[in-house]
Amino acid sequence: AQSVTQLGSHVSVSEGALVLLRCNYSSSVPPYLFWYVQYPNQGLQLLLKYLSGSTLVKGINGFEAEFKKSETSFHLTKPSAHMSDAAEFLCAVFTGTASKLTFGTGTRLQVTL
Amino acid sequence: EAEVAQSPRYKITEKSQAVAFWCDPISGHATLYWYRQILGQGPELLVQFQDESVVDDSQLPKDRFSAERLKGVDSTLKIQPAELGDSAMYLCASSLGQGQPQHFGDGTRLSIL
Numbered sequence: 109a110q111s112v113t114q115l116g117s118h119v120s121v122s123e124g125a126l127v128l129l130r131c132n133y134s135s136s137v138p139p140y141l142f143w144y145v146q147y148p149n150q151g152l153q154l155l156l157k158y159l160s161g162s163t164l165v166k167g168i169n170g171f172e173a174e175f176k177k178s179e180t181s182f183h184l185t186k187p188s189a190h191m192s193d194a195a196e197f198l199c200a201v202f203t204g205t206a207s208k209l210t211f212g213t214g215t216r217l218q219v220t221l
Numbered sequence: 222e223a224e225v226a227q228s229p230r231y232k233i234t235e236k237s238q239a240v241a242f243w244c245d246p247i248s249g250h251a252t253l254y255w256y257r258q259i260l261g262q263g264p265e266l267l268v269q270f271q272d273e274s275v276v277d278d279s280q281l282p283k284d285r286f287s288a289e290r291l292k293g294v295d296s297t298l299k300i301q302p303a304e305l306g307d308s309a310m311y312l313c314a315s316s317l318g319q320g321q322p323q324h325f326g327d328g329t330r331l332s333i334l
Contacts, residue, residue, distance in 0.1 A: 112263075117261075140320055142322065144325075149230075149310075149327075149328075149330060150327050150328070151225070151227075151312055151314075151325035151326050151327045151328050152264070152312070152314075152325040153325070154322050154323075154324070157322055159320075198263050198264075200263075202320055204320065207276075207277070207319055207320075208266050208269065208277060209254075209266065209323060211263030211264050211265075212263050213261070213262050213263050214261075214262070214263055
């Protein structure tokens with residue numbers, strides 16, 4: 109079975125500081141990995157995805173994530189936080205075995221002045 | 222604005238009543254998904270369609286929930302009768318195929334009184 113663990117349900121950073129949101133997955137087969145962002149009362153917007161190839165993936169709004177197979181991780185980073193980055197971030201895994209997307213419980217990012 | 226259209230955006234109803242949600246996916250997307258997202262959790266897949274056929278409804282409470290995609294385009298999710306525990310955000314998503322990035326609508330927030 110596949111699963112996703114997001115450490116830290118709430119993360120608070122100062123504007124301009126590094127953003128690091130953690131995601132670890134469990135899968136018996138090579139996974140596809142995704143990060144989505146969700147603003148209040150809205151649906152999910154795809155930030156970035158890892159399907160294969162380069163393990164460092166760049167997404168929208170300056171976010172990037174690195175797939176580390178040995179650590180079963182896909183952490184999301186952004187060098188400098190903006191106030192507009194405040195939202196819920198969801199990590200998800202897809203495998204051909206399960207044939208469905210499994211989400212973590214999400215991390216709420218707060219950006220302070 | 223999301224490219225997947227959902228309506229209504231908000232629905233408030235009393236328990237034991239019937240509710241229905243509608244979703245129009247991105248044109249050309251063969252795969253359509255309905256998710257339920259309880260506050261503070263990640264989305265959970267309820268049902269997945271490939272064209273007009275159900276490919277996964279293992280997590281759909283079939284005694285009260287039903288879903289259809291008669292012409293393989295738009296879809297309806299129904300709950301009858303609604304229970305207090307059904308209060309959640311109901312999200313629709315579509316993709317070109319399994320394993321491809323899913324694009325989400327803005328969801329329907331359901332409140333059962």
